[in-house]
Amino acid sequence: MGQSVKKLGLSELRNNHPKYNFLSGPYLIWKNLINYFPALSNFIQRDIRLKYRNSLFGFFWSLLEPLILSGVYYILFIVIVGKTEPEYPLWVIIGVITWTFFSKIMNGTIVALTRNAELIKQVYLPREIFAFSITISNLIIATSSFLVVIPFMIYLEIAPTSQLVMVPLGLVLVSSLGLGLGLMFSGLNTLNRDIEHLFRVITRAGLFLSPVMWTVKMLPESRQSMIEYLMLNPMVVPISMIRSGFDGTELGIDSFYIIYSVVFCLTCLILGSMIFKRSEATVVKYL
Amino acid sequence: MNKITVDVDNITIQFPKTKPFFGTIENSISSFLKLEATETDDFIALDGVSLQLFEGEIVGIIGKNGSGKSTLLRTISGIYNPDKGMVRTKGQISLLARLGIGFNVHLTGRENIYLYGSILGHTKKTMDGLIDEIINFSELALSIDKPLRTYSSGMKTRLSFSVASAVKSEILLIDEVLGVGDYDFREKSNIRMQEMVNDAATVVIVSHSLPVLEQMCSRLILIEDGKIRAIGEPKEIIEIYKSTSKLKAKGTDLTKLITKEKPKLSFVKKISHRLNLLSLLLLRIFRLSEWASSKLPAPKNTTNEKNEIIQNHWGEIFEAVPNTNFIIDKKSKKLTKKIPVEETKIRTMVILTCIWKRPKLTQIVLSNYKKLKEEVKEFLNLELVAVGSEGEKSKTICEENGFHYFEYENQPMSEKWNFGLLMTKKFNPDAVTIVGSDDIIDKQLLSFYNGKLNKGHLMLGIKDFYIYDSESQKLAYWRGYGKLNDAHRMDETIGLARCLSRPLLDKLNFNIWNDLDISRNLDGAMTTRLKEIGIYPTSEENIPYIKIDNQIYGAGHLGYKLKEIKGFAIDIKTKTNVTSFDRYLARDPDSIEYLDGEFLKSKLYDETIKEILELGDDE
Numbered sequence: 001m002g003q004s005v006k007k008l009g010l011s012e013l014r015n016n017h018p019k020y021n022f023l024s025g026p027y028l029i030w031k032n033l034i035n036y037f038p039a040l041s042n043f044i045q046r047d048i049r050l051k052y053r054n055s056l057f058g059f060f061w062s063l064l065e066p067l068i069l070s071g072v073y074y075i076l077f078i079v080i081v082g083k084t085e086p087e088y089p090l091w092v093i094i095g096v097i098t099w100t101f102f103s104k105i106m107n108g109t110i111v112a113l114t115r116n117a118e119l120i121k122q123v124y125l126p127r128e129i130f131a132f133s134i135t136i137s138n139l140i141i142a143t144s145s146f147l148v149v150i151p152f153m154i155y156l157e158i159a160p161t162s163q164l165v166m167v168p169l170g171l172v173l174v175s176s177l178g179l180g181l182g183l184m185f186s187g188l189n190t191l192n193r194d195i196e197h198l199f200r201v202i203t204r205a206g207l208f209l210s211p212v213m214w215t216v217k218m219l220p221e222s223r224q225s226m227i228e229y230l231m232l233n234p235m236v237v238p239i240s241m242i243r244s245g246f247d248g249t250e251l252g253i254d255s256f257y258i259i260y261s262v263v264f265c266l267t268c269l270i271l272g273s274m275i276f277k278r279s280e281a282t283v284v285k286y287l
Numbered sequence: 288m289n290k291i292t293v294d295v296d297n298i299t300i301q302f303p304k305t306k307p308f309f310g311t312i313e314n315s316i317s318s319f320l321k322l323e324a325t326e327t328d329d330f331i332a333l334d335g336v337s338l339q340l341f342e343g344e345i346v347g348i349i350g351k352n353g354s355g356k357s358t359l360l361r362t363i364s365g366i367y368n369p370d371k372g373m374v375r376t377k378g379q380i381s382l383l384a385r386l387g388i389g390f391n392v393h394l395t396g397r398e399n400i401y402l403y404g405s406i407l408g409h410t411k412k413t414m415d416g417l418i419d420e421i422i423n424f425s426e427l428a429l430s431i432d433k434p435l436r437t438y439s440s441g442m443k444t445r446l447s448f449s450v451a452s453a454v455k456s457e458i459l460l461i462d463e464v465l466g467v468g469d470y471d472f473r474e475k476s477n478i479r480m481q482e483m484v485n486d487a488a489t490v491v492i493v494s495h496s497l498p499v500l501e502q503m504c505s506r507l508i509l510i511e512d513g514k515i516r517a518i519g520e521p522k523e524i525i526e527i528y529k530s531t532s533k534l535k536a537k538g539t540d541l542t543k544l545i546t547k548e549k550p551k552l553s554f555v556k557k558i559s560h561r562l563n564l565l566s567l568l569l570l571r572i573f574r575l576s577e578w579a580s581s582k583l584p585a586p587k588n589t590t591n592e593k594n595e596i597i598q599n600h601w602g603e604i605f606e607a608v609p610n611t612n613f614i615i616d617k618k619s620k621k622l623t624k625k626i627p628v629e630e631t632k633i634r635t636m637v638i639l640t641c642i643w644k645r646p647k648l649t650q651i652v653l654s655n656y657k658k659l660k661e662e663v664k665e666f667l668n669l670e671l672v673a674v675g676s677e678g679e680k681s682k683t684i685c686e687e688n689g690f691h692y693f694e695y696e697n698q699p700m701s702e703k704w705n706f707g708l709l710m711t712k713k714f715n716p717d718a719v720t721i722v723g724s725d726d727i728i729d730k731q732l733l734s735f736y737n738g739k740l741n742k743g744h745l746m747l748g749i750k751d752f753y754i755y756d757s758e759s760q761k762l763a764y765w766r767g768y769g770k771l772n773d774a775h776r777m778d779e780t781i782g783l784a785r786c787l788s789r790p791l792l793d794k795l796n797f798n799i800w801n802d803l804d805i806s807r808n809l810d811g812a813m814t815t816r817l818k819e820i821g822i823y824p825t826s827e828e829n830i831p832y833i834k835i836d837n838q839i840y841g842a843g844h845l846g847y848k849l850k851e852i853k854g855f856a857i858d859i860k861t862k863t864n865v866t867s868f869d870r871y872l873a874r875d876p877d878s879i880e881y882l883d884g885e886f887l888k889s890k891l892y893d894e895t896i897k898e899i900l901e902l903g904d905d906e
Contacts, residue, residue, distance in 0.1 A: 005391060008570075012290070012377050013291065013294055013375035013376060014373070014375060014376065014377070015373060015375050016362075016363070016365050016374040016375060016376055017365070017368045017369060017373070017374060035408070036405075036408060037410075038405035038409065038410045038411050038414075039406050039408070040403075040407040041405075041411075042402045042405040042406075042442075043402075046391055046394065046398075046402060050391070050393055050394075051392075053393060058882050110581075118388060119388055119389055119406070120366070121361070122361075122362075122366075122382070122384035122388040122389070122462075123364075123366045123382055123384065123389055123406055124365040124366045124380070124382065125406055125407075125408065175382075178867060180675065184300070281367075281368035284367060284368075285302050285303065285367065286367065287304065
């Protein structure tokens with residue numbers, strides 16, 4: 001018997017659908033990303049190359065878009081508040097770019113499975129590739145958008161300091177939050193498309209609840225007690241970090257809140273990966 | 288003994304029919320309001336399938352649509368996880384599925400090769416080494432740097448096959464993509480597959496093309512309802528497959544396949560039907576229905592006006608004396624005997640149809656007329672005439688079924704039909720019956736028409752008909768225009784199987800739709816044209832008689848109910864139909880009566896029923 005098994009080569013077969021532990025989600029994703037790196041990089045290239053296809057301004061849209069939006073917010077703010085600090089336009093631009101980045105990856109990841117249903121049903125490849133390619137291509141676009149900050153820094157005579165290191169850290173936090181939430185809910189979205197609409201509304205509303213048009217430092221003395229509630233929003237810390245990174249000012253946020261935000265974002269990513277990997281097999285059948 | 292490369296061990300896969308705790312809002316509302324029960328049972332796509340594939344073999348999988356072939360391939364390639372059982376494989380797997388999948392139309396062919404290669408799990412390095420070979424094999428060197436949107440579907444298939452087969456993979460799965468592309472490329476891909484097999488790979492092909500499978504495969508697997516029915520020599524398996532599909536139509540209970548139950552309508556459709564009915568009702572109350580359906584109020588002629596038109600065109604009018612064979616001249620009050628038109632003679636009747644696309648359905652319909660022609664031989668000489676617009680393709684299908692074929696461009700339809708009518712003159716017909724390329728009529732109806740032609744009626748038609756909807760597999764009887772739907776058309780016949788006799792055709796010079804340039808409502812146009820020469824919708828009791836060459840003819844547009852004359856005429860609806868099945872429901876749900884499949888048995892040839900059932904919703 002043993003001999004015939006060897007002859008038939010049964011021992012060389014590998015199980016196509018091994019059962020994995022729920023906790024091993026992040027590890028599986030990591031392994032798949034390495035194995036399917038060519039696909040990932042091709043998807044990213046495709047996304048970026050096709051993003052501004054057939055447009056006159058092409059790449060400059062990734063600079064123009066935050067500029068125009070910030071212009072509108074700036075005017076709005078001047079109308080409501082009146083006088084502002086000279087750095088205010090810089091803050092708004094950074095806020096807008098970071099928030100756009102966040103909303104694009106979160107909403108993009110949530111629809112990653114439904115938008116790619118045809119491909120998923122026809123070819124096997126790890127489905128997290130779609131989510132990660134959206135995240136990374138948006139990360140590249142956001143990074144290049146930050147180029148628009150340079151003329152403002154020159155005008156305001158702000159020299160980059162060693163605090164610039166907070167920019168990539170902030171972006172990592174934003175990415176893991178957006179990607180984590182996206183992974184968590186993209187499976188559910190294949191069952192019911194209400195999820196994607198819900199999250200689109202959440203990102204719209206979140207724009208005002210996050211320090212995009214305002215900064216934590218703007219909070220008047222009398223309202224300092226509200227800071228506890230404000231800090232529940234995990235996006236407050238990363239946005240503030242990126243701002244401080246550029247303008248070199250003190251972060252001015254209690255380290256407790258920083259730890260909270262970091263833990264929140266990373267937990268989201270890890271938990272999201274686990275949920276995604278666990279629900280993947282079931283969810284594909286609903287596509 | 289060769290080594291096993293794929294081991295499928297007793298796998299079961301279920302697809303949920305409804306989504307847990309969610310579903311669409313529409314579903315939730317309707318289930319909440321208990322409008323219709325929501326199904327909860329799962330669809331079992333694969334049910335305890337076990338099989339083993341070996342190195343160096345080409346295996347084909349056959350089975351009906353929806354039997355689970357593609358699901359099996361996708362499970363082997365890792366797309367679906369089995370709910371029960373296990374799939375084990377060895378080495379690299381490539382699944383070649385629908386063409387163009389994974390391609391991006393805005394990227395060039397070359398970029399797409401890299402993209403698709405990476406989707407299949409290959410590194411850029413591997414692809415760099417293979418790119419020249421892939422371009423060569425696909426024969427797309429000239430257009431490889433053009434964006435993919437400029438490619439034809441054949442070119443895309445060539446590209447995807449070239450990429451998928453370029454890298455040596457131990458297992459190549461091919462899902463119904465062969466047979467696209469030209470002959471040379473097919474030959475080439477066959478050789479490529481054979482090479483892969485020689486390199487000890489396993490190739491699995493899902494296809495409907497039995498000759499290809501028989502030629503290429505060393506084993507065939509027949510799947511039926513998610514279970515493996517047979518595995519073995521291609522020839523044997525194809526025999527089994529063919530015989531089962533025949534048996535199914537003959538042996539199974541038609542009442543089960545086509546049920547009497549009303550089809551389930553979605554909540555939105557129900558509401559829209561109700562609204563539609565309400566609006567029709569309102570239109571009727573305000574006497575606007577005629578206006579609404581024809582845009583212009585049709586002139587209502589009084590009997591006197593009608594008589595005048597008839598006299599202008601045909602001369603003297605006579606009236607029938609009730610219950611006798613005599614007619615009376617209105618002016619001179621002279622009695623004349625109704626002379627029956629030579630009853631013993633076998634007439635020539637032309638069946639005229641126009642065909643366009645839908646090859647499967649056309650084949651079914653035309654072959655039915657071929658059989659009908661034989662069957663009515665004793666009392667009627669049928670000549671079959673068809674007009675098509677697709678050249679050789681249309682010609683072959685017509686001539687195979689004993690139709691005389693004429694070619695004319697498809698648009699406008701009025702010209703195409705008119706051309707067909709003109710062509711019927713060649714066959715010196717005593718009458719021409721007009722049917723659509725999706726309409727089937729039976730012997731009983733023709734024999735009834737023949738009797739009425741003997742009595743000297745110029746124009747015959749029917750008012751009701753049967754419908755088979757291939758999409759929902761429902762058979763229905765439509766009782767005709769009613770008070771709600773198109774009340775003004777109640778006396779008129781429907782467009783299906785209108786029969787015009789020779790004297791009428793001569794009067795019209797075989798021209799009905801000339802200079803119309805329309806593609807819709809050809810029956811309406813015909814009705815109007817007939818009215819112009821005094822042929823009005825009427826009944827046998829009120830029909831005016833006229834004299835042509837000393838013969839007496841009934842000058843009216845007579846409509847009969849199939850149900851009363853026991854005739855049969857069926858319209859087979861497919862997805863692409865202009866007037867969808869839904870329209871009848873929307874206009875008056877009570878005008879539709881659902882029948883079970885058993886009814887067809889007495890009306891159609893077994894062969895035809897089988898073909899209709901297999902039609903599915905492909906077309």
